[in-house]
Structures are given as C-alpha cells and as structure tokens.
Amino acid sequence: MKILCEVQVLNRTTQANRTPRAVKSTLAIGYKQSARDSNGNTKKELEMVLFTPQVKAGTRYKVRDNIHCVHTKFVLDGKATIGFKQPAENLLIKCDPIQLKGFLQTLKLGMEGKDAINLRLNIANTTAIPQKAQPQLRMTINKRSEYPVKGFPRTLKSLTINNIQLMKLSFEICTLRNLTTLDVSGNKLVKIPTELGRLPLTSLHLSGNALGELNDWCWLRGSKLSQSLCELDLSANGLSYFPPPLVRFESLVTLNLNHNKLRHLPFAIRRLQKLRSLHVSSNKLESLPAAIEDLHIDLLDVWGNCFKGFNVEAAQTQVQRTAATHTPTPLWLQAARVVSAHKLPYSTSTLPAILIELISEAPKCLCGKLCYALESRDLLKRVTQPKFTNIKNLTYSREHQIYSDVIICGPNCCAYPQLKALFNILIS
Numbered sequence: 001m002k003i004l005c006e007v008q009v010l011n012r013t014t015q016a017n018r019t020p021r022a023v024k025s026t027l028a029i030g031y032k033q034s035a036r037d038s039n040g041n042t043k044k045e046l047e048m049v050l051f052t053p054q055v056k057a058g059t060r061y062k063v064r065d066n067i068h069c070v071h072t073k074f075v076l077d078g079k080a081t082i083g084f085k086q087p088a089e090n091l092l093i094k095c096d097p098i099q100l101k102g103f104l105q106t107l108k109l110g111m112e113g114k115d116a117i118n119l120r121l122n123i124a125n126t127t128a129i130p131q132k133a134q135p136q137l138r139m140t141i142n143k144r145s146e147y148p149v150k151g152f153p154r155t156l157k158s159l160t161i162n163n164i165q166l167m168k169l170s171f172e173i174c175t176l177r178n179l180t181t182l183d184v185s186g187n188k189l190v191k192i193p194t195e196l197g198r199l200p201l202t203s204l205h206l207s208g209n210a211l212g213e214l215n216d217w218c219w220l221r222g223s224k225l226s227q228s229l230c231e232l233d234l235s236a237n238g239l240s241y242f243p244p245p246l247v248r249f250e251s252l253v254t255l256n257l258n259h260n261k262l263r264h265l266p267f268a269i270r271r272l273q274k275l276r277s278l279h280v281s282s283n284k285l286e287s288l289p290a291a292i293e294d295l296h297i298d299l300l301d302v303w304g305n306c307f308k309g310f311n312v313e314a315a316q317t318q319v320q321r322t323a324a325t326h327t328p329t330p331l332w333l334q335a336a337r338v339v340s341a342h343k344l345p346y347s348t349s350t351l352p353a354i355l356i357e358l359i360s361e362a363p364k365c366l367c368g369k370l371c372y373a374l375e376s377r378d379l380l381k382r383v384t385q386p387k388f389t390n391i392k393n394l395t396y397s398r399e400h401q402i403y404s405d406v407i408i409c410g411p412n413c414c415a416y417p418q419l420k421a422l423f424n425i426l427i428s
C-alpha cells in the first residue's frame with residue numbers, strides 16, 4: 001500500500017530534524033521477497049519505504065521487531081507518528097485521515113504476520129506516487145544561460161530578469177496573461193513593446209535601463225496597465241521629462257523616478273490621487289508644481305536636485321503680462337470650472353472625454369480655478385514655498401529651499417493682489 005502524505009523525520013537520539021519541516025512524500029508498506037535460504041524456503045520481509053524529494057530512491061525501514069512506537073491519537077485529524085528502533089527515527093505523518101487510517105491498519109496486519117491485500121506490493125521495486133506538477137508561478141533569471149529557450153510557462157505570475165544585458169523585451173512576455181509582477185531592472189532596454197500595456201500588471205520595475213533614449217511611451221497608453229499598476233520604478237533611465245501618459249495611472253501608489261534628468265514635474269500629476277510615495281531624488285528639478293500639495297503623499301524624496309531661489313525677474317515680468325491680458329473665458333472652460341469647483345460627479349457617459357481630461361489634469365490657480373491654454377507667461381516659476389502639510393516623510397537637501405511653481409488665472413483673480421504685493425516686497 002502506498003499513500004501520499006507529508007512527513008517530517010525526527011531522530012530520537014540527536015533530537016535533530018532530518019527534514020526541517022514536513023515535506024511531500026510517499027510512504028509505502030509491503031513484503032520484500034528474499035532469496036531462498038539453504039532449506040529452500042523464501043522469507044518474506046516486511047518493509048516500509050519513505051520517498052521524499054530529497055531521497056528519491058527511498059529510505060527503507062524494517063518493520064518486524066523494529067517498531068518503537070505508533071502514535072494514533074490524532075489519526076482523525078490526519079496525523080500519526082511511527083517510530084522505528086533502527087534507525088532511531090520517528091516519522092511524523094500528515095495525511096488524509098481515511099488514507100492514514102487504512103495505512104495504519106495495514107501496518108497492524110503486517111505486524112501480526114497476516115497476509116492482507118494491501119500488503120501485496122512488491123516493495124523491492126516500488127516507486128513514489130507521481131505528484132501532479134505544480135503550475136510554475138515565479139521565475140528569476142540572473143544569467144543569460146538561465147533564459148528559457150523553450151519559452152516561458154504560461155502560468156507565471158511573477159517574472160524577474162535582472163542584469164543580463166537584455167536589449168529587447170520579447171513579445172512572448174507581453175502575452176503572459178497571468179503576470180502581475182515584472183522586474184527587468186538593470187538591462188539595456190530602450191523601448192517597451194506597446195503590447196505590455198495590455199497586461200494587468202500591478203508592479204513593474206524598469207530601473208537601470210535606457211528608456212530616456214527613445215522616449216517611446218506608447219506602451220503607457222495601454223488601458224489595462226494604466227488601470228492596474230500600483231508600483232512603477234523608472235529610476236536611472238536617463239529621462240529628461242516626465243512621461244506624459246503616466247498622469248493617467250490613477251492606481252499608482254509608488255512611483256520611483258530617482259536618478260534621472262527631470263527638470264519639472266507636470267501640474268497634471270494631481271491626477272495621481274492614490275500616490276503615497278514619490279521618489280524624485282537626484283534629478284535636476286528647479287521647482288515642484290504647486291499641484292503636489294493637492295496629492296496625499298506620505299513620502300516625498302526630492303534630495304539632490306537643483307532647487308533655485310525665488311525667481312524675481314521672471315515673477316515681475318509675468319505679473320505685468322498677466323495684468324495686461326484680458327481675454328473672455330470660453331463657455332466650455334466656465335462649465336469645467338463649475339464642475340470642478342462644486343466637485344460635481346461626472347463620468348465618461350455624462351461628459352465628453354476632453355472635458356474630463358481638462359477637469360482632472362489642467363493646472364489650478366492659487367484661487368482653485370481651473371486654467372487652460374496656458375502659455376509660459378501664465379506660469380509663475382518658483383514663486384512660493386510649498387507647505388507640505390500632508391507629507392509625513394520629506395527628504396531634501398538642507399542647503400536648498402524647495403520652491404513651487406504656481407498658476408494665476410488672470411488679473412481678476414482674488415489671489416492676484418496678494419501675490420503682487422508679495423512680489424513688490426521681494427523685488428524692492
């Protein structure tokens with residue numbers, strides 16, 4: 001008789017576990033026919049064999065006069081212990097209770113020297129019960145030689161390919177429908193296939209590649225990826241600007257853009273309302289958009305950037321220009337402003353996509369009004385110091401004050417006189 005079970009082997013003399021935990025095993029019991037002795041009789045020797053993944057050939061235990069103990073108190077819970085005298089080992093068995101009970105009854109019959117149908121197993125040649133192959137869920141490749149020649153298992157949920165000078169992400173990877181985590185850090189990728197955008201990944205690590213070389217962001221327009229992705233690492237890719245489609249990744253919680261060459265972050269970053277960790281250390285940021293304060297960030301790392309002081313000249317000319325412009329506000333912008341100001345609910349079925357985009361991405365003035373069709377003259381660079389009242393963990397270089405860029409909606413803005421007064425004080 002053979003059963004599929006989990007067995008932990010304990011040596012009673014040393015108290016050492018031969019297997020640190022229970023491992024999937026096959027336990028077999030049966031008679032071994034020995035050669036005829038000098039009288040011409042064959043002797044039947046009762047044996048138990050334990051097959052484990054470590055000992056595939058099986059460990060053989062004599063049964064007759066060799067049982068030290070059999071604990072069956074928890075057999076209904078599917079647990080039992082069989083102890084042998086030689087070697088002094090206890091087998092701690094976990095198994096389906098009915099099968100275990102049958103196995104222990106067979107052992108009892110065998111010990112009593114009875115013949116039972118369950119004992120008619122040629123124990124000399126028996127092998128382990130083949131276990132159903134578990135679907136492979138994870139794969140890690142750290143050497144080129146480990147790259148699978150025959151393709152990837154379709155069942156993969158997590159795939160890691162690090163530091164193997166990979167030049168191209170294969171189309172096949174983009175078709176692994178079960179994949180949720182992909183880590184291809186430390187390679188030589190300059191482009192990601194558009195098809196990757198169709199995978200519902202939750203975690204994507206692209207650190208240490210060269211995606212800033214081509215700046216091909218088509219893959220970020222994939223509808224599935226933009227809905228599902230929670231964690232994105234684009235650090236050390238030579239990025240000179242923030243990839244524009246990234247502001248639509250509304251599920252993002254962690255975004256790592258460390259060690260790039262970013263000069264600004266877009267105002268539209270305010271769309272990332274789930275973002276909690278933003279890493280932009282070691283870039284070339286001169287300022288942050290005021291929109292950062294509208295997010296709910298717990299951790300902001302802006303260490304090692306080029307934050308410059310208050311931009312007096314730019315502020316002065318911009319204030320003058322803002323005062324000089326006076327164009328009527330188009331109706332659609334007024335409509336969008338009302339929806340935004342009153343936080344009215346909207347969806348793709350109630351509003352045109354272009355207005356949704358405007359409401360969720362357009363910069364907001366200090367007064368809270370949506371602005372649109374902005375030219376550089378409306379952007380007041382490096383004029384206020386953000387308060388960051390929500391951020392629990394802020395990392396920045398002490399020698400630099402952080403400045404933020406603000407938008408002013410026009411000379412009639414309620415915040416305008418205040419701002420102008422501030423400039424006058426600073427300028428004079």
Ligand SMILES: [Zn+2]
Pocket residue numbers: 365366367368369408409410413414415
């Ligand atoms: Zn305003």
